[in-house]
Amino acid sequence: xxxxxxxxxxxxxxxxxxxxxxxxxxxxxxxxxxxxxxxxxxxxxxxxxxxxxxxxxxxxxxxxxxxxxxxxxxxxxxxxxxxxxxxxxxxxxxxxxxxxxxxxxxxxxxxxxxxxxxxxxxxxxxxxxxxxxxxxxxxxxxxxxxxxxxxxxxxxxxxxxxxxxxxxxxxxxxxxxxxxxxxxxx
Amino acid sequence: xxxxxxxxxxxxxxxxxxxxxxxxxxxxxxxxxxxxxxxxxxxxxxxxxxxxxxxxxxxxxxxxxxxxxxxxxxxxxxxxxxxxxxxxxxxxxxxxxxxxxxxxxxxxxxxxxxxxxxxxxxxxxxxxxxxxxxxxxxxxxxxxxxxxxxxxxxxxxxxxxxxxxxxxxxxxxxxxxxxxxxxxxxxxxxxxxxxxxxxxxxxxxxxxxxxxxxxxxxxxxxxxxxxxxxxxxxxxxxxxxxxxxxxxxxxxxxxxxxxxxxxxxxxxxxxxxxxxxxxxxxxxxxxxxxxxxxxxxxxxxxxxxxxxxxxxxxxxxxxxxxxxxxxxxxxxxxxxxxxxxxxxxxxxxxxxxx
Numbered sequence: 001x002x003x004x005x006x007x008x009x010x011x012x013x014x015x016x017x018x019x020x021x022x023x024x025x026x027x028x029x030x031x032x033x034x035x036x037x038x039x040x041x042x043x044x045x046x047x048x049x050x051x052x053x054x055x056x057x058x059x060x061x062x063x064x065x066x067x068x069x070x071x072x073x074x075x076x077x078x079x080x081x082x083x084x085x086x087x088x089x090x091x092x093x094x095x096x097x098x099x100x101x102x103x104x105x106x107x108x109x110x111x112x113x114x115x116x117x118x119x120x121x122x123x124x125x126x127x128x129x130x131x132x133x134x135x136x137x138x139x140x141x142x143x144x145x146x147x148x149x150x151x152x153x154x155x156x157x158x159x160x161x162x163x164x165x166x167x168x169x170x171x172x173x174x175x176x177x178x179x180x181x182x183x184x185x186x
Numbered sequence: 187x188x189x190x191x192x193x194x195x196x197x198x199x200x201x202x203x204x205x206x207x208x209x210x211x212x213x214x215x216x217x218x219x220x221x222x223x224x225x226x227x228x229x230x231x232x233x234x235x236x237x238x239x240x241x242x243x244x245x246x247x248x249x250x251x252x253x254x255x256x257x258x259x260x261x262x263x264x265x266x267x268x269x270x271x272x273x274x275x276x277x278x279x280x281x282x283x284x285x286x287x288x289x290x291x292x293x294x295x296x297x298x299x300x301x302x303x304x305x306x307x308x309x310x311x312x313x314x315x316x317x318x319x320x321x322x323x324x325x326x327x328x329x330x331x332x333x334x335x336x337x338x339x340x341x342x343x344x345x346x347x348x349x350x351x352x353x354x355x356x357x358x359x360x361x362x363x364x365x366x367x368x369x370x371x372x373x374x375x376x377x378x379x380x381x382x383x384x385x386x387x388x389x390x391x392x393x394x395x396x397x398x399x400x401x402x403x404x405x406x407x408x409x410x411x412x413x414x415x416x417x418x419x420x421x422x423x424x425x426x427x428x429x430x431x432x433x434x435x436x437x438x439x440x441x442x443x444x445x446x447x448x449x450x451x452x453x454x455x456x457x458x459x460x461x462x463x464x465x466x467x468x469x470x471x472x473x474x475x476x477x478x479x480x481x482x483x484x485x486x487x488x489x490x491x492x493x494x495x496x497x498x499x500x501x502x503x504x505x506x507x508x509x510x511x512x513x514x515x516x517x518x519x520x521x522x523x524x525x526x527x528x529x530x531x532x533x534x535x536x537x538x539x540x
Contacts, residue, residue, distance in 0.1 A: 002324050
């Protein structure tokens with residue numbers, strides 16, 4: 001399986017989603033997905049909150065290991081909202097690492113059918129309950145839906161590249177001189 | 187790879203292997219007529235000139251005399267034989283990418299790839315090359331992403347159809363093709379040279395080795411050209427080098443004016459380099475630079491660092507050309523990778539020094 005996502009397609013898709021007031025949630029499967037998103041923002045093709053999933057499924061996407069995750073987190077700007085996502089029995093340990101790191105989590109039967117000892121299937125609700133239990137152990141409160149909307153800045157778009165970079169904690173675009181690829185015309 | 191306290195010192199590093207890519211299949215001959223060979227003799231002479239300047243690996247593509255990329259296996263065979271006759275020790279590395287340009291006359295066809303079956307024919311080249319490059323995992327390869335107007339504006343890539351085709355280009359390298367291609371190359375005694383675009387590619391190569399689908403030396407090129415591949419950011423290639431097995435070789439490759447700084451960092455880190463007009467037409471000042479000038483520049487900087495340049499025979503040892511292994515276990519051990527876990531084994535299997 002291949003995820004078809006060429007430059008011409010994703011640029012147009014982001015334009016249409018933004019025009020319809022729908023937030024683009026970027027599914028990044030490795031560091032260069034993120035780098036492409038950064039270029040889209042520096043070139044003004046996406047002007048909104050940077051909300052991303054790190055999708056570590058292997059098979060052409062990042063392997064679910066802490067080096068890939070740490071490298072991704074280091075690259076992400078301070079204003080980004082990052083959710084960790086992996087597959088099958090990697091889901092629970094990756095989510096626990098995510099909770100401990102202050103990131104956000106994803107679960108459900110799309111990601112994993114099994115409990116951690118693979119003795120039984122585990123429903124989506126049971127998976128959520130497990131993460132709630134664990135997050136409470138960490139002392140990390142669970143966001144209400146309203147708080148989650150604020151965290152993800154649902155409905156927020158920015159008017160300019162500069163505002164978008166600033167709000168997401170990116171360094172501004174370089175002024176003057178040869179701006180190189182950063183400001184390449186779309 | 188581990189870095190020890192003395193790893194930045196030249197006497198602890200392998201001698202430098204310089205790969206040159208002097209045929210530039212993405213360019214039109216008019217983009218650099220002084221340095222783009224057309225006739226077979228010019229192709230061969232270019233290889234000899236690069237060898238004499240210090241390059242020991244020739245990344246090979248072929249052009250027809252009308253300037254288009256050749257799709258004829260016979261032309262590849264002719265060039266390989268011609269280079270072998272003149273510089274027999276030079277490592278011949280056939281570019282597995284768009285080596286065979288398509289039959290189609292449609293605009294932008296230059297950036298389209300041939301069918302899997304045709305690409306497998308690289309295993310049937312005669313005489314056999316030392317290496318064929320192989321991509322692992324199907325990936326967006328937007329070579330225009332990091333090119334500025336100054337880079338492509340005065341070249342054939344400014345043609346809108348061609349620009350779009352190269353912007354949307356995808357490297358087809360799915361699991362079925364990769365596994366079959368590795369089987370055919372190794373059956374022909376040709377070493378695959380892995381062209382990797384990001385960490386997931388390296389992880390896939392490791393899985394191929396652990397599953398016994400490739401049993402040979404790991405020569406890895408990190409290709410940091412953005413546009414779906416890693417960008418030329420030191421964090422990316424340091425992470426790649428950190429994760430590359432101790433027994434592998436790593437060559438850094440990027441494009442346009444990123445080439446020199448990335449190559450200099452590679453040389454400092456004990457890794458290997460690639461240059462030539464396929465990667466950049468320009469030097470750091472925006473002037474055209476031939477492939478031979480690119481090699482000469484690398485040699486100058488290497489001398490400043492005290493890093494010796496490998497002879498072609500030494501480069502063959504460093505790359506372990508012609509070597510294959512008999513088992514998964516031997517492959518893992520020779521490449522410095524931790525052994526496969528035995529059924530029921532807990533924690534990491536311990537790796538013993540060779």
